[in-house]
Amino acid sequence: MIRIEAVTKRYPDGTVAVDRLSLDIPDRAITVLVGPSGCGKTTTLRMINRMVEPSEGRILIDGVDSRQQPVNTLRRSMGYVIQNAGLFQHRTIVDNIATVPRLLGWGKSKSRDRARELMERVGLDPALAGRYPYQLSGGQQQRVGVARALAADPPVLLMDEPFSAVDPVVRKGLQDELLRLQDELGKTIVFVTHDIDEAVKLGTMVAVLRTGGRLAQYAPPAELLSAPADAFVEDFLGADRGIRRLSFFPSAGLDLLTGPVVRADAGAGEITARDTGGAPWLLVTDADGRPLGWTEPGTLAAGPAGPARLLSYGRPFVAGRDSLRAALDCAVLSPTGWAVAVDEEGRVTGVVSQQAIGDAIRAAHATGRGSDGTPDGTSESVCDPAHGDRTPKAAR
Amino acid sequence: MNVLHFVGAFFGDGAHWHGYDGIPTRLLEHLRYSLVAFAIAAAVGLPAGLLTGHTGRGGNVLAFLATAARALPSFGLLVLMFVLFGFGLVPVMVPLVVLAVPPILVTAYEAVRSVDPSPVDAARGMGMSESRVLFQVELPVALPVVLGGLRSAAVQIVSTATIAAYVSLGGLGRYIIDGLYQHDYEKVVGGATLVAALALATLALFWAAGRLAVSPGVRRAR
Numbered sequence: 280m281i282r283i284e285a286v287t288k289r290y291p292d293g294t295v296a297v298d299r300l301s302l303d304i305p306d307r308a309i310t311v312l313v314g315p316s317g318c319g320k321t322t323t324l325r326m327i328n329r330m331v332e333p334s335e336g337r338i339l340i341d342g343v344d345s346r347q348q349p350v351n352t353l354r355r356s357m358g359y360v361i362q363n364a365g366l367f368q369h370r371t372i373v374d375n376i377a378t379v380p381r382l383l384g385w386g387k388s389k390s391r392d393r394a395r396e397l398m399e400r401v402g403l404d405p406a407l408a409g410r411y412p413y414q415l416s417g418g419q420q421q422r423v424g425v426a427r428a429l430a431a432d433p434p435v436l437l438m439d440e441p442f443s444a445v446d447p448v449v450r451k452g453l454q455d456e457l458l459r460l461q462d463e464l465g466k467t468i469v470f471v472t473h474d475i476d477e478a479v480k481l482g483t484m485v486a487v488l489r490t491g492g493r494l495a496q497y498a499p500p501a502e503l504l505s506a507p508a509d510a511f512v513e514d515f516l517g518a519d520r521g522i523r524r525l526s527f528f529p530s531a532g533l534d535l536l537t538g539p540v541v542r543a544d545a546g547a548g549e550i551t552a553r554d555t556g557g558a559p560w561l562l563v564t565d566a567d568g569r570p571l572g573w574t575e576p577g578t579l580a581a582g583p584a585g586p587a588r589l590l591s592y593g594r595p596f597v598a599g600r601d602s603l604r605a606a607l608d609c610a611v612l613s614p615t616g617w618a619v620a621v622d623e624e625g626r627v628t629g630v631v632s633q634q635a636i637g638d639a640i641r642a643a644h645a646t647g648r649g650s651d652g653t654p655d656g657t658s659e660s661v662c663d664p665a666h667g668d669r670t671p672k673a674a675r
Numbered sequence: 676m677n678v679l680h681f682v683g684a685f686f687g688d689g690a691h692w693h694g695y696d697g698i699p700t701r702l703l704e705h706l707r708y709s710l711v712a713f714a715i716a717a718a719v720g721l722p723a724g725l726l727t728g729h730t731g732r733g734g735n736v737l738a739f740l741a742t743a744a745r746a747l748p749s750f751g752l753l754v755l756m757f758v759l760f761g762f763g764l765v766p767v768m769v770p771l772v773v774l775a776v777p778p779i780l781v782t783a784y785e786a787v788r789s790v791d792p793s794p795v796d797a798a799r800g801m802g803m804s805e806s807r808v809l810f811q812v813e814l815p816v817a818l819p820v821v822l823g824g825l826r827s828a829a830v831q832i833v834s835t836a837t838i839a840a841y842v843s844l845g846g847l848g849r850y851i852i853d854g855l856y857q858h859d860y861e862k863v864v865g866g867a868t869l870v871a872a873l874a875l876a877t878l879a880l881f882w883a884a885g886r887l888a889v890s891p892g893v894r895r896a897r
Contacts, residue, residue: 330800354802365797369815369890379801411892424797437800 280306281327281435281467286336288322288492296322297492299336304484306434307465309457311482313472315515319492320471324439327469328354340435355379358428358436358466362444364420366412372398372423373408379431390430397426400463402456418449425457429464436468443472454480475516479504479523487512501527525604528643530596533606533636535620535629540564543571558630560615563589568626570595573615595619598628603643607636678864685865696849698869704845705873708836712768713829716775720828721821724783728817729809737784741777749774749835757842767839774835775828782824786817818889826881833874837866847873 281304288297297319304310312320325331327338329350338345345353358379366375376394381387398405401422412420421441428436442450454477461468472478478485479500487495487503489511496508504524507513513520539558543565555561555576563571572589593613596605598620610618610633618636620628685691691698727733749770756766790813798812814821837848850866853859885894 328800330796351802351804354800359797359800361793361797361800363793365791365793365795367794367798367812367815368791369893371892378798382802382807411890411895413892413895427797427801 280304280339280341281469282339282342283323283327284337284339286323286326286333286338288319288326288331289334295492297326297333300488300492300494301336302486302494302497304467304469306467308483309461309468309470309481310484310486311470311472311478312486312488313475313478313482313515314488314495315490316473317490318488320473320488321439322492323488324437324469324471327435328357328359328437330354355382355431356433356435358431358433360421360424360428360436360438360441362440364412364417364424364441366420366423366427368412371409371411372403372415375412375423376427376430378427379433383431393430394426397429398423400429401426401460416449417445418453421445421453422456425460429460429466434467436466438468438470440471440473442477443474450477457481476523479526487515522604522607525607525640526602528603528640529599530601530603530606530620530639531599532642533598533603533620533631533639535598535631537629539617539630540627542566542568558617558632560590560617562592562617562619562627562630564627570619570621570627573613573617590614592619595621595625595627597621597623603636603640606631607633607640610636681861681864682868685861685868691865701845701847701849702869702873704839705833705836705847705870708764708767708771708839708844708846709829709832709873711764712771712775712832712836715768716772716779716828716832717825719772720776720779720824721783724780724824725787725809725814725821728784728787729805729813731788734784734788737780741781744773744777747773750838750841753838753842762843764844766842767836767844770838771832771835775832778828778831779824782827783817783821786820786824787813789820790816815890816893819885819893822881822885822888826878829877829881830874833877834870837870 283300283302283304285299285301286297287295287299289295300319300323302310302323312323314320322331326333327345329345340353367378370378373391373394376397377385377387377390380390380393385393395405395408398408403419403422403426407415407419412423415423421444424441428438442453445453458481470478470481472481482500484497485500485503486497489495495515496503496512498506498508501524503512504516504520504527507516507520517523536556536558538553538556539560540562541553541564543563553561553576559575560573561576563574565571570592572592574589591614593609596609596618598606600623606618606620610616610631613619616633617630618633619630622628686698694700723737727737747770752770752773753766756769760766787809794812794816795808798808803811836846837851839846840848840852847866847869850862850869854862854864854866
C-alpha cells in the first residue's frame, strides 16, 4: 500500500502546491486524484516517485519510507505514464517499450520479447514494432506509453492525465482498455485527471482535491455522487450527478413486461387476446425475437404489420448488464416512452416504461443498492451500439 | 582570359602536383590545420553546450561569450598571436578555434534545450540517470541541430585556415598569398578553387554523417 502521510509541498516562492495531504492508496485498485487546475494533483503524483520531493511529511510504500531506496531504483519499480505519452522519437516502438527492462539490465532480445508481448496485451498490432512514434496516431502512442510503463511488470502504475490529449472516442477506448487490463493485471494504479467523468468511470477510490492542494473528499465514486462532502465537491461533480449515479445501479431488478411483445406473424385473435399490462403500445419482433418496432394495438389487429408502419424502438438496453442509467436513457429516447430490454444476443426479453424505471430508481435509492458497485463500463454510451445495427431501415 | 581559363591552367600544370609546394602537400597541410582546430573547438564547445542545454543554466553567460568571440576579427587575432607567440601552429589555432567554438556551443545549447520536455520527463520518471537522459534521450533528438553547428564550424575553419599562410605556414592559403604577391592570378584562382572544393567536401561529409547517425524516427519526424 502507498500511504501519503501529512505531505506538504511548498515552493521557494512560498506557493503551497499540496497542503498536509494524507491518503491511503489501496493495493490492486485504481485510485484517481481529481480536481481543478492548481489543486496539486500532479504534484502529489510526482511526489510518489520523487520527481518532486515533499517539503514536509513522508510517503510510505509498503510501510517503508520512499526515501530509503535510491531514487532511480524507486522509479524503476513504478510505471510512469504521462499526458502526451512522451515516447522517444528516435527509438522504434519495440525499443521504446523495452526501455525499463534495458535499464534493469535485461538482455536486448529478452527485453524485446517482453516488449512484443506487451504490445499484444495493450491491443497494438505487432506490425507496429519496427515503426517510429511519428508514424502512430495519438491513441496508439498512448497505448505504447502504457505498454512501456508495464514493461518491467512494476506493482505500481502512476498515470498523469494520460488520456487528456486524445479525442473523446479514442479516450473512451483507452479507458475501457485500461479497465480490462486492470482486471487482468491487478496493479496499484494512481491516476490523475481533471475530468470528473473519467474519475467516476475508472476509480475504485476517488480523491477530490481543491485549489491550494487540500483534500476535499476521498470516497468510492458512487458515494461521491450520492453524498458529496461539501458545496465544492458538489459543484465539481456537475449538475447531473443524480443521473450519473444511476450508472452504479444494475438494471437487473427491473420488472419487464412481456405482454406487449408480439411476433410479426401473430394472428389478430392472439393479439386482441393479449394482456398488455396497460401498455398503450405493442412491440413487434421478428421470428427470432429481435425487435422491429412499436405499433398501436388497433393498427396491428387490422392487418399484418409491415415495417413501414412501425415506430422506431430506438436503441435497446441489455437487461442485467447495463445500468439503470442506460435503461432510463433508452426510455427517454424511445418515441413511446417505453424502453426495450434485450438479452446478449439482441432478443427481446421485455419492455419497461419510464414510470417503472422511476420506481426502480426510487427503490434502489431507498436500499442504497449499488453503492459499492463500480460503473458498468457502458455508462458513456448508455446503450450498446451493436444493437442499433439491427434497427430495420424503414423503421428509423 | 577568364576564371575558368585560370583554373584549367593551374590544374593542368604538372608542376603543381608534386613537391613541397604541390597540391597534395598543401591540401594535407590545410586538412591538418583544419582537423586540429576543429577537434579543439569541438572538445571545448560540445561538452559546454550539451551540459548547459541539459541543465538549462548558464545560457546567458554562454550567449555573451559567443557574441564576444564572434566580434573578434580572425585576421587581427592571428597577427596578435603571431606577435605574442612567434612562428608556429599556436598563432593559427587560436583564431580558428575562437571562430569555431561559438557556432558549436550555441547550437548544441539550443538544440538540447529545445528538445520536447515530455520524453525527458518520462525518461526521468522511468528511472534514467541524468547522463542517460542526456545521451540516450536528448542528444539523439538534438543531433541534427548539433551536427548543423559542427558543420558550419567546420566549413568556417576550412575557409579561414587559408590565413595560416600569412604567418609563413603552409596550407592552401599559400597559393593565394603567394599568387597575390607574385601577381600570379592562375595560382590565386587555383588555390581559391581548392579551398572551395574542400569546403564542399566538408559539407558532403556532414551530410553523410547525418544520414548515418540520425535515427530515421528523428529525421522524418521533422
